[in-house]
Amino acid sequence: MKNSTTDKNILWKLFHATFTLSAFTFGGGFVIVSLMKKKFVEELGWFQEEEMLDITAIAQSSPGPIPINASVIIGYRMHGLLGALVAILGTSLPPMIIISIISVFYQQFRENTVIATALQVMRAGVAAVIFDVVLNLAKNVIHTRRFVYISVMLIAFILTFFMDVSAMLIILACLAIGIIELLLDLNAKKETTGSEG
Amino acid sequence: MLLKLFFSFIQVGLFSVGGGYAAIPLIQDQIVNTLQLMTLAEFTDLITIAEMTPGPISINSATFVGTRIAGIPGAIICTLGCILPAFIICLTLAFFYYKYRQFSGVQKVLAALRPAVVALIASAGMAILLLALFNGGLSDISSSNFRGIECLLFVTGLYCLRRFKVNAIAIIFGSGVIGTLLYTFI
Numbered sequence: 560m561k562n563s564t565t566d567k568n569i570l571w572k573l574f575h576a577t578f579t580l581s582a583f584t585f586g587g588g589f590v591i592v593s594l595m596k597k598k599f600v601e602e603l604g605w606f607q608e609e610e611m612l613d614i615t616a617i618a619q620s621s622p623g624p625i626p627i628n629a630s631v632i633i634g635y636r637m638h639g640l641l642g643a644l645v646a647i648l649g650t651s652l653p654p655m656i657i658i659s660i661i662s663v664f665y666q667q668f669r670e671n672t673v674i675a676t677a678l679q680v681m682r683a684g685v686a687a688v689i690f691d692v693v694l695n696l697a698k699n700v701i702h703t704r705r706f707v708y709i710s711v712m713l714i715a716f717i718l719t720f721f722m723d724v725s726a727m728l729i730i731l732a733c734l735a736i737g738i739i740e741l742l743l744d745l746n747a748k749k750e751t752t753g754s755e756g
Numbered sequence: 757m758l759l760k761l762f763f764s765f766i767q768v769g770l771f772s773v774g775g776g777y778a779a780i781p782l783i784q785d786q787i788v789n790t791l792q793l794m795t796l797a798e799f800t801d802l803i804t805i806a807e808m809t810p811g812p813i814s815i816n817s818a819t820f821v822g823t824r825i826a827g828i829p830g831a832i833i834c835t836l837g838c839i840l841p842a843f844i845i846c847l848t849l850a851f852f853y854y855k856y857r858q859f860s861g862v863q864k865v866l867a868a869l870r871p872a873v874v875a876l877i878a879s880a881g882m883a884i885l886l887l888a889l890f891n892g893g894l895s896d897i898s899s900s901n902f903r904g905i906e907c908l909l910f911v912t913g914l915y916c917l918r919r920f921k922v923n924a925i926a927i928i929f930g931s932g933v934i935g936t937l938l939y940t941f942i
Contacts, residue, residue, distance in 0.1 A: 589877050609867075624839075681931055684927045688924045691918055712871035
């Protein structure tokens, strides 16, 4: 009995969180990912920062909308298949409702100057939220004191921001770096165990 | 008709890797060129609306196209089509991720990936900041384009987030309300 109420509680929290995040995020997938990090890692404490970054990487590299992908993975993590379904429902309902209403009078909506101004200034708030999240994340990368990780972060930023290299390519390249690191590591271990034996 | 829409959006969902903007040319190809359900002008309006409203751009466009063509059922069918491939693929990936992530080898590879994800989020943040401050990209940076009100909102917003841990959604909405008021009365 107690178990089923906590189950319901988690599912409800999951729905509530994904619904509000989706209803209030303007802009691309990384905006919602920043908000998810704030909500699930900092507020609810459901998982660690590293896990959220892994989820972001998976969401970015699979086909489909990033927010949908991320919510499927988070839902699955919290409550299996049912959790994934609840999270996807929470993420897709707000845009469906809002767009269905707006599509009826979209001409007026598009030409309304107050709405246009509000949407332009809201970007400043969105940017502030992303910067807040990025500052925390970058601080943690620097705290690892690993030259490889810090330079990967800087180079990846320069490549994506200044040179328009696609996110997919960056992720693939870093996977390769990770695998090379792993192989070097295994090799080194083999040598030390070899010399001991 | 609905079935055709459904399969079009399954293709959109399946082949749009890397977020909303990747989906737009795919939707255009399916809806404007192949099925000819919308004119290019209507489609351009659609993109504007999808960018202006909250939520993922591809879900927004799917709902918009669906509603224009076949009402609410159309909206549901298009969104389902758009989501279904993502749902199946991500569920599979999530399954493997949680099955293998405790292995030290997998951890090592993932550790190299995380700084890159931080950079990707930072890059998206910078793009939005430029859009807010200069209403454009890197090439639009100049003192004549500079927007003071947005800069003020950004700095205050960031300060409130870091110093007082104000709720993120409150910051986004607060900047919308305060900024609109400032622009209306100044």
